[in-house]
Amino acid sequence: MKKQSFETVVADHGPTVLRVCLAVLGPGEADDAWSETFLSAMKAYPDLPADANVEAWLVTIAHRKAVDVTRAAARRAIPVDEVPEACAAPGADARDLDLVEAMSKLPAKQKQAVAYHYLASLPYADVAAILGGTTDAARRASADGIAALRRSYPGITEPGTTASGITGEQR
C-alpha cells in the first residue's frame, strides 16, 4: 500500500482537523493547535504505517496539542467574565452562532467526545482511546454533549428524549 504525499493528507483532513480544533479550543487557539498538529504529523509521517487510519492519528495529535494549549493558557490565567467570542463560518446564521456558543460552554470531556465522534467521525472506541476511560463513557459524554447542544435550538427548552444517545454508532 502506497503512502500518499503529505499535501494530500493536508487537503483531505485539514478542514476536519480545523473544525475539531475550533470545537475544542475556540477561535483564539485553533489556528495554533492546527499548525502544531500538522507540523508534528509531518515530522512523524514517514514512520506512520501505510495502512494506519490517518484521520484518527491526526485527531489524536490534535487532542494532545489542544491539551497543551489549554494548560499553557491556564498557566497564563487571566480570568475573564465571558467565554471567548464564538467563531462561526462566515454567513452563519443566528442559530449557528448559538450552536457554536453552546459548544464552547460544554464541559471539556463532552466537547471533545462530540468533536471526535461527530466532527471527525471516529468510532467511540477510538474516542475512548484518545480521552481515556471506557467506550461507554465516551458514548455517554458525546450523548450528553449533543443533548446540551440540542437545547440551544430556538423552541427547544427541554433535553427531551435525547435520541442521539442511541443513534450514535455502537462500535
Place this chain on the structure above:
Amino acid sequence: MNSPDVPGDLAQALAATPAHLTALHERLAAAAEVGGVLDIAYRTVDTPVGTLLLAATELGLVRVAYASENHYAVLQTLADRISPRILAAPTRLDATARELDEYFAGRRRSFDLALDWRLSAGFRATVLQHLATDVAYGQTATYGTVAQLAGNPKAVRAVGTACATNPLPVIVPCHRVVRSDGGMGGYLGGPDAKRTLLTLEATA
C-alpha cells in the same frame, strides 16, 4: 424542527473558509521549511508548453513534469521514491520559476540552478549530464552524437530512453536531441512542445 441535525449543523457552523485554510497551509509550509521536514516542495508554472510541475528537495530541483505526465501521478512517484513529506510550497522554487519565465521570454540561454540528480542513474544520468553541459542553447545534436559524448557511441537507443525518462525536461535540454535524418524525433512533452522549444531557441 422536530429533530434538528445537531452534528450536521455544528460541522457547517464550524466550516472554515478556503482563504483561512490556504493561510494555514502557507504557515505550515513555512514552518516545515524552517523545521527541516519539507523533503520536497513543489509548485506549478504556466508556460508556452503548458503547465509545468516543479519539485525541489533541499539539494535542488529534482523534477520538472509536463501536464501530460499527470502531475498527481508524478507527486505519488516522488512520495514513493524520495519521501512522502511533500507540500505545495512555492518559495523554494522562486528562482526556478523566474529563470523559466526569462527562458520562455527569450531572455535566458542557460539555467543557473542547483539540480538534484537522484532520479536518474547509470548511463542515463551520464547522458543527461552531458546534455546539460555540452549541447548549447539554439543547437541540436543527434542521438548518435549524444551517445558519443556520453562515451558509448553504440548506445543510440539508450540515449533515446534517457531522453524519454529525463526527470528535468526543459532545464536539461533533451529537446535539443534530434534524429540523424533531420526528423525532430519524439519528446516526453509531445511533439508540439519540442517544436515550441526549438523554435524559441532558434529565434530568440
